[in-house]
Amino acid sequence: MSKEVRALEPKELWNNFANLNAVPRGSKKEEKVIQFMADFGKKLNLKTTIDPVGNVIIKKPATKGMESRKTVVLQSHLDMVHQKNSNTNFDFDTEGIKMIIDGDWVKADGTTLGADNGLGVAAIMAILESTTIQHPALEALFTIDEETGMTGAMGLQAGYLEGEILLNLDTEEDDEIDIGCAGGIDVTAQNPYNAVNSPSNSVGISISVTGLTGGHSGMDIHKGLGNANKIMNRLLFGSQEYIRVSEIDGGSLRNAIPRESFALVSVKELYKDQFLKVITKIAKEIKAEQKIVDPNLEITFIETAVPKKVMTSISQNTLIKTLYALHNGVYRMSPDMKDLVETSNNIARVIVKEELIKILCLTRSSVESSKFDLANMLKSTFELSGFKVTLAGSYPGWKPNVDSPILKVLTDTYQKLFNENANVVACHAGLECGILGTNYPEMDMISFGPTIQGAHSPDERASIKSSQKFWKFLLNILENIQFKK
Template sequence: MSKEIRNLEPTELWNNFADLNAVPRGSKKEEKVIQFMVDFGKKLNLKTVVDHVGNVIIKKPATKGMENRKTVVLQSHLDMVHQKNSDTNFNFDTEGIKMKIVDGWVKAKGTTLGADNGLGVAAIMSVLASNTIKHPAIEALFTIDEETGMTGAMGLQAGYLDGEILLNLDTEEDDEIDIGCAGGIDITAKNVYHEVHTPSNSVGFSISVKGLNGGHSGMDIHKGLGNANKIMNRLLYESQELLRISEINGGSLRNAIPRESFAIISVSSAKKDTFLKKINTTINEIKKELKTVDANLDISVTETSTPKKVMTTISQITLLNTIYAAHNGVYRMSNDMEDLVETSNNVARVIVKEEKITILCLTRSSVETSKFDLANTLKAAFELGGYQVDLSGSYPGWKPNVNSAILNVLTKTYEELFNSKADVVACHAGLECGILGTNYPDMDMISFGPTIQGAHSPDERANIKSAQKFWNYLLTILEKIPSKN
């Protein structure tokens, strides 16, 4: 299917995307893609450097007649979110993404596609490699680890870039121009518990929550999608007097709404029928509540071998109450921008095994004080349950600048090209612009990109027509970059 992808228009964009997707590039495992990008720059005989954290910077002089225009930084991140369906056999560390075309969209086979932010990377590569595209001096900035901490953007020091304008190519709706974003903070709660031998005359059950849509924990948080960790906790909470927990394994990455959760429990043989009746009632209630947004939700309760050990009753009560108390979803809407989520939290990961509990959350907000308000709300809930709580990886949001000069260029260009007005928005995702602005405060920044749906989930897909629209838009913008002062 790679040939079919490579034949799509614009061919230079899709060929570079296919080349990129052949390289493993998970967050914090970017060694191969860093080398790939260095080799790419050097092959073009362009100045190529890698900074101390692993960001790659490739510089290309202006084309003839464009030397007096402002230098432009084209920026995208190299890493991608690794998510796959539970029935997909795939090794992200060694295999390239397997792609297919479905009804005008490019998708991956059972995994995330990496269009976030691979299409942005591929677009920049195409500009760097071209001998025909008109453009000012280009500084291509390929950052690392955007998805799990933005450590690349945070580690980029002053002095590497001279550009006056930064075009971030990481927005996922092609009719939007982004001028602001949310910041974030990681919340990690850990606890220990006591195990006891499973009571005699018990039967084991495996509970699985699958089939949820999942998605981006920022861009999709307002959709009311099911969170597998919260669903599992509700199932266990409603029947807690009838069961004993042995293990829980739910969710995966902080920035992905959890699609799956699995638990092993024991139930007294004498109460087996009562338990099944009770939990099936809860299952039906949850499915009814989520049928509009998560029609494929699948919750199964299957008899299995009885676990050897389970949590003590008090440990179980504390665990279930704590997770129930942890806020998940939208916390506050913005008072300044219509329909913008200001603050939210994603209960992303729950692991209960061998007398250790780990709960991972990602809190986002476009307002720093509100971000820490929700973080402290969660911290308080966890600490009441006896958890040790660590707040880490805090990064700032990006404050909108409605008077941006490059914004004026983009809005006028969009209207001229497409005979309609673009939506000027701020998003509830974490873009790197706010962080990059700390060391480059005078740089005029904007973000846009092609339409991508289902990012951070195996349903991720990139619209083919939108990629063409995005490419034409980018090339026209580069031609219209203002002259130097």
């Protein structure tokens, strides 16, 4: 499948993307891709460094005539989100991504594609190996673990980079130039519960919520997409007088809007018909509400073996009401930038199994005080129900600078190339710029990239035309950065 992708233009971009996608590179499992990138730099006889946390830095001298210009840092992250459809047989730890072309889109066969941020990585690789592209001195910074904690950016120490300008290639709309982003914090709640035997004369019912659109828990949080954990809880809430919950397994990663949730419940034979009538009605209502944004939503109830153990009625009531009370989605829109989500929360993962409840959230905000306001609201809700809560992995946002010198270079270049003005925006996602700025506070930063849709889901796809536009834009930017050292 990669053969057809390699034939796409620009070949230097897509060939490097195909090479990269052959290497397993899940977050916190980047050993192979770190070695792959270090070997790539060394084969080019470029100065290549792996820092203590695993970031790879490759330095390339300026092309002839551009030696006096300021050094530019090109930055993208090596890791990708691992998501697959439940019916897809694929091992992310050992297999390369299977790519397909569908019209103007490059997609993967039932998994995430890795265009986030693989196309940025591939573009940098193409520039590093080129003998014809004009550019100032370059420092290519390939960070690790952007998707599950940004520990690569957090661990990058001062002194590794000399560049004064940073181009982050990790946004997903080709007509946007990004000058700010949200920070985030992980909210994790746990609560033990007592399990008892299933009531006598019961049947087991397997409840499934599948087929939701899903997506990026920051960039897509405002779209009204269904959250499988909230939908499952609504089904359980509406039918709770008839059921006893045995297990719940919903969602996957903190930074992905949950697409699927599965629950196993016990229902007394006497109440089975009433239960099915009630839950069918609720499912119908939910599907009607979501039919525009989640047209493929499926909610099923299948009779199965009776579970041996179920939650006590008190534990079940506490769980269901706590999940109902938790805020999910947009919390506050920015008063400073039109249509920008300022603060949000994603109820990403719900696990009920073996007498332990575990709920994982990701709270985002471009305003630190608002981020902690929402995180503390969630914490308070959990603690009122007896949960133990930890707040961890906090990282800062990136404050917009409308007077940035590199911003003017990009807006002027975009207008000249495409005869229209770019949209200057801030995004509700966790770019690494804010974190990198803590150790490199004088660095002028900007972010842009090709159009990618459905990031963090198996529907992820990258536009071929947009990738060509992005490549042209990037090369012209490098030519037009004329700031002197």
